[in-house]
Amino acid sequence: MSESPVTAARATLELRGISKIYDTGAERVAALGGIDLTVQRGEFVSVMGPSGSGKSTLMNILGCLDRPTDGQYFLDGEDVATFEDDALARVRNRKIGFVFQSYNLLPRTTALQNVTVPLKYAGVAHDEQLRRASAALALVGLSDRAHHKPNEMSGGQQQRVAVARALVNNAAIILADEPTGNLDTRTSEEIMGLLQQLNDQGVTIAMVTHEEDIARHCRRIVRFRDGHIEHDEPVGDRRILAPRREG
Amino acid sequence: MNLVEGLRIALTALAANTMRSVLTTLGVVIGVAAVIAMVALGTGAQRDIQANIAKLGSNLLFVAPGQAERGQIWRAFGSAETLPVSEAMRIRAEVPEVAGVAPELNRNAQVKYGSLNGDFRIVGTLPDYNFVRSAKFEQGKFFTRLDEEGRRRVCVLGYAVWERLFPNGGWAVGKRIKIKSIPFTVLGVLTERGGYGREDEVIVMPLSTYRQRLDNSRYVRLIAVTAREGVDNAAAEAALRKWLRRQHRLRPGEPDDFSFASQQDILNTVQESSRIFTLLLAGIASISLVVGGIGIMNIMLVTVTERTREIGIRKALGARRRDIQLQFLTESVVLSVFGGGLGVALGVWLANLVKSFGLNAYVSTSSVLLAFGCAAGIGIFFGYYPASQAGKLDPIQALRYE
Ligand SMILES: Nc1ncnc2c1ncn2[C@@H]1O[C@H](COP(=O)(O)OP(=O)(O)O)[C@@H](O)[C@H]1O
Ligand SMILES: [Mg+2]
Numbered sequence: 238m239s240e241s242p243v244t245a246a247r248a249t250l251e252l253r254g255i256s257k258i259y260d261t262g263a264e265r266v267a268a269l270g271g272i273d274l275t276v277q278r279g280e281f282v283s284v285m286g287p288s289g290s291g292k293s294t295l296m297n298i299l300g301c302l303d304r305p306t307d308g309q310y311f312l313d314g315e316d317v318a319t320f321e322d323d324a325l326a327r328v329r330n331r332k333i334g335f336v337f338q339s340y341n342l343l344p345r346t347t348a349l350q351n352v353t354v355p356l357k358y359a360g361v362a363h364d365e366q367l368r369r370a371s372a373a374l375a376l377v378g379l380s381d382r383a384h385h386k387p388n389e390m391s392g393g394q395q396q397r398v399a400v401a402r403a404l405v406n407n408a409a410i411i412l413a414d415e416p417t418g419n420l421d422t423r424t425s426e427e428i429m430g431l432l433q434q435l436n437d438q439g440v441t442i443a444m445v446t447h448e449e450d451i452a453r454h455c456r457r458i459v460r461f462r463d464g465h466i467e468h469d470e471p472v473g474d475r476r477i478l479a480p481r482r483e484g
Numbered sequence: 485m486n487l488v489e490g491l492r493i494a495l496t497a498l499a500a501n502t503m504r505s506v507l508t509t510l511g512v513v514i515g516v517a518a519v520i521a522m523v524a525l526g527t528g529a530q531r532d533i534q535a536n537i538a539k540l541g542s543n544l545l546f547v548a549p550g551q552a553e554r555g556q557i558w559r560a561f562g563s564a565e566t567l568p569v570s571e572a573m574r575i576r577a578e579v580p581e582v583a584g585v586a587p588e589l590n591r592n593a594q595v596k597y598g599s600l601n602g603d604f605r606i607v608g609t610l611p612d613y614n615f616v617r618s619a620k621f622e623q624g625k626f627f628t629r630l631d632e633e634g635r636r637r638v639c640v641l642g643y644a645v646w647e648r649l650f651p652n653g654g655w656a657v658g659k660r661i662k663i664k665s666i667p668f669t670v671l672g673v674l675t676e677r678g679g680y681g682r683e684d685e686v687i688v689m690p691l692s693t694y695r696q697r698l699d700n701s702r703y704v705r706l707i708a709v710t711a712r713e714g715v716d717n718a719a720a721e722a723a724l725r726k727w728l729r730r731q732h733r734l735r736p737g738e739p740d741d742f743s744f745a746s747q748q749d750i751l752n753t754v755q756e757s758s759r760i761f762t763l764l765l766a767g768i769a770s771i772s773l774v775v776g777g778i779g780i781m782n783i784m785l786v787t788v789t790e791r792t793r794e795i796g797i798r799k800a801l802g803a804r805r806r807d808i809q810l811q812f813l814t815e816s817v818v819l820s821v822f823g824g825g826l827g828v829a830l831g832v833w834l835a836n837l838v839k840s841f842g843l844n845a846y847v848s849t850s851s852v853l854l855a856f857g858c859a860a861g862i863g864i865f866f867g868y869y870p871a872s873q874a875g876k877l878d879p880i881q882a883l884r885y886e
Contacts, residue, residue, distance in 0.1 A: 302879045322804070322805060327804075329799075329802050330801065335801070341883065343794055354797075358801060358802035359802065363489075
């Protein structure tokens with residue numbers, strides 16, 4: 238393993254001996270048992286594994302939402318495991334875009350307003366916020382839904398708003414925990430097409446999925462079992478979706 | 485995130501729950517309105533009193549028997565027998581700084597006119613009373629030196645007495661009323677003094693008549709004097725003190741056995757007590773302001789719990805602890821300031837309502853600013869705890885919250 242100044246130039250995400258132990262008092266659960274994982278810039282990784290194998294825990298640590306119990310995590314060469322809360326918030330704001338299984342849009346708030354949220358915490362001026370949010374919505378094909386609220390949109394549309402929100406602040410990394418978990422096959426493909434399109438533009442993507450079909454859209458699959466990486470291999474027969482443009 | 489952005493978020497959130505927001509502010513609205521209306525009432529009363537006392541004349545001095553702290557003279561009235569009537573009668577001739585002298589004896593007595601009666605304070609005094617007390621007349625005039633010298637059974641009615649005995653506003657001059665069953669002819673009716681001290685519930689008669697018919701007391705309860713034109717109050721007081729001390733053969737170092745009070749002293753005492761009254765009212769009213777603040781805190785805690793997931797989302801998207809804190813603090817301040825604004829409007833309206841009922845109420849700018857400032861302060865104070873709870877939430881736990 239090379240030293241960080243060198244890896245920083247090549248790797249976007251690098252985990253070294255990352256472990257996460259949940260101490261519930263009654264028992265100690267090792268959700269991650271010393272993981273080494275490197276994700277290069279521009280990769281498209283799918284994380285798979287049975288329920289409870291530690292996939293979400295990994296994503297939370299990658300996303301700087303949670304801290305490891307032990308180990309080092311270099312994000313663009315910086316050991317973010319040592320960062321203060323505010324510095325982590327800044328990393329989440331500037332470098333990472335999240336896509337959740339349950340969309341996690343703000344209720345009673347229009348699609349456009351939802352997409353502006355990361356920009357508010359980035360200190361972007363109001364007009365500029367609206368301009369960039371509109372552009373992001375256009376990219377996911379939802380310009381005509383800008384003023385709809387989440388409860389006025391389908392699951393697929395909501396998830397596309399979430400993708401727009403994830404990339405509006407020019408995030409280099411998109412982390413998605415089961416982004417298609419609540420969607421039917423057709424809509425799932427819509428989202429995967431969108432993610433492929435973003436990946437083609439250079440965005441690094443790591444996502445969790447249960448479905449082999451979905452994982453085949455990625456470039457690499459990492460398989461988890463009991464908090465350890467069991468397999469790590471490139472996707473042989475990758476499915477490429479033509480980018481869909483629709484409203 | 486800047487303040488404008490925070491305000492935008494707060495307003496959006498509050499507008500999403502308009503009814504609840506309005507109900508939440510109600511406590512502050514009522515609190516602020518109560519403070520403003522109460523202080524307006526207190527200030528109005530204070531101004532009434534000032535105006536009434538000013539009406540009495542500014543070069544008026546009172547001397548009362550016995551020792552009393554300056555300004556506390558009312559408590560000493562009539563408490564000692566150190567000012568003989570005969571001495572009071574000589575003041576005008578022997579103290580040139582003094583222009584008018586009106587010694588007063590008084591007691592309560594039963595008064596009858598026809599089938600109407602009442603218990604009133606009867607004052608025996610000299611004709612100087614007329615100008616010393618700047619008396620004004622509703623009807624008739626004051627008694628004269630001839631009445632005093634002749635011990636005539638004549639009297640002048642205070643406004644409240646006249647209202648009581650002549651309920652239909654009838655002409656009283658020349659009528660005969662009975663004081664302790666002794667018939668007296670009414671010479672005049674005084675105009676309304678209003679306000680403090682029940683000045684209107686009085687019947688004034690010549691001192692000589694009073695002593696012969698009602699109470700042969702040798703000592704006065706009070707002497708009202710006015711300084712001569714061109715002599716200021718302090719000089720008149722000093723001259724009179726010197727003269728009285730000589731009459732009483734007080735040695736240097738011995739304390740006075742009488743006390744002075746000027747119009748200003750009385751004004752000060754009355755103002756002090758009405759100021760305390762105002763503060764008391766404001767204090768009671770501000771309790772409701774605090775209750776309003778607790779209402780805001782309660783709703784903010786509910787809001788934070790309800791929006792735990794939103795907080796998680798915002799944190800995932802880059803909100804720092806202080807961004808979340810500021811967001812919720814802004815919400816509670818917006819609530820309380822909005823409530824404060826409505827409260828000011830309601831308070832001013834209430835004060836005007838009170839005015840239309842004939843009470844004096846005065847809304848001062850300082851009370852408006854104070855109440856409004858308190859409302860904003862309450863928003864910060866009671867919003868701080870819920871906001872810091874919100875800021876502290878762990879992003880993952882918050883995201884997982886159902
Ligand atoms: N907050 C927590 N407290 C205690 N145990 C937890 C917590 N979060 C996850 N776990 C445990 O850690 C393990 C991994 O969980 P998770 O990463 O959510 O798995 P996956 O996403 O692969 O289903 C599980 O055994 C789970 O019960
Ligand atoms: Mg999971």
